[in-house]
Amino acid sequence: MSAxxxxxxxxxxxxxxxxxxxxALAKALAGAGADAPxxxxxxxxxxxxxxSSERIARAAHAVDRGAGVALLVDLGSAVLTVKSLLAEGDELPDGARLVDAPFLExxxxxxxxxxxxGDLDAVANAASEAYAYRKE
Structure with a gap:
């Protein structure tokens, strides 16, 4: 049985x-190696x-290992680009999801x-919960 x-x-x-x-920072803070997805x-x-929709689609396919892909975005038009890719339905891997979360946290x-x-729901929830991180 494989992991x-x-x-x-x-x-x-x-x-x-x-x-x-x-x-790179997320990998380092997670203690992950170069092969982290x-x-x-x-x-x-x-x-x-x-x-670039092409760059986003290529990246999503590069990290897709069959468990889904969480896409986190920085600003407005990035949201629109990802939403457009998701609406097209064939550019991103099955299970790709736009996650509403602060970008770095x-x-x-x-x-x-x-x-x-964690599965895709757990990954999306953890990322979204980062909105609650207080810095004061």
Missing amino acids: RQPVGVVLVSHSREVADASA VIGAGGTPDGGVGT GAVAAVVTALAG
């Missing part, structure tokens, strides 16, 4: 650097600021929960 595969996590940012650095999908194909909670074996 259950973890939920994948895609961090969608308008900046490639922000997405990649956030994925989290990846950044930021910026436009030409390196500019924005979002949610990313860390999502990765930790995914690596602990």
